[in-house]
Amino acid sequence: MNKDVKTYNSSNTTGDKAICNLLAKEIDANLPKAENKIWHAHPVWFDDGNPLVGYSKQKAGIRLMFWSGVDFEEEELKPGASGKFKDASILYTSVDEINTKDLKRWLTKSKKIQWDYKNIVKKKGKLERLK
Numbered sequence: 001m002n003k004d005v006k007t008y009n010s011s012n013t014t015g016d017k018a019i020c021n022l023l024a025k026e027i028d029a030n031l032p033k034a035e036n037k038i039w040h041a042h043p044v045w046f047d048d049g050n051p052l053v054g055y056s057k058q059k060a061g062i063r064l065m066f067w068s069g070v071d072f073e074e075e076e077l078k079p080g081a082s083g084k085f086k087d088a089s090i091l092y093t094s095v096d097e098i099n100t101k102d103l104k105r106w107l108t109k110s111k112k113i114q115w116d117y118k119n120i121v122k123k124k125g126k127l128e129r130l131k
Contacts, residue, residue: 001028002036005043012057018095019062023055026100030107050118050130052110061093064103067117072109076102085117 001024009020020043027045028036034045034052044054051067069077069088077088092098114130 001025002038002043004038005036008038008043012062015094016057016062019092019098020055022095022098022100023062023064023092023103026098026103027053027107030104031111047111047114048118050114050116052114053107058091061091063089063091065089066106066110068110068113069106071113072106074102074106074109077106 005024009017009024012020024043027034031045031047031052034047035049036043036045038044039046039051039054042054042056045052053064053066055062055064057063065080065087066072066077066089068086070079070086072088074088076090078090080087080089112131116128116130
C-alpha cells in the first residue's frame with residue numbers, strides 16, 4: 001500500500017480506519033497493476049492515468065466510489081448526485097458492512113468498464129467510453 005494512503009487511513013477514527021484498511025487491501029489485491037495515490041485529498045487507484053476507484057471520509061461514513069460505476073449495473077452502487085458523470089458509490093459505516101465478494105466483482109468490472117476521465121478536460125467535459 002502506498003505510504004500516503006497508509007497515512008490517510010491512519011488519520012481516521014478507529015472504525016473508519018478499519019474500513020479504509022480493508023478497502024485498500026482488497027483494492028490492491030484485485031487491481032495489482034493499478035497506480036495508487038492521494039488525489040483530490042483521498043486515495044484513488046488508476047489504470048493508465050484513468051481513475052477507477054477511490055474512497056473518502058464523508059460525514060455519514062466512508063464513501064467507496066467507482067468512476068464508471070453506473071454502468072456496472074449493480075443495485076448496491078448508487079449513482080452520483082449530479083447525474084452528469086458515470087460515477088456510482090456505496091457508503092460504509094462499519095467494516096462489517098463490506099461484502100468482499102461484491103467488492104471483488106465491482107473491482108473486476110472497474111477494469112473492464114471505463115469511461116475516459118483522464119481526458120475529460122481536453123474534451124470539454126464530454127465523456128467517451130474506453131472499455
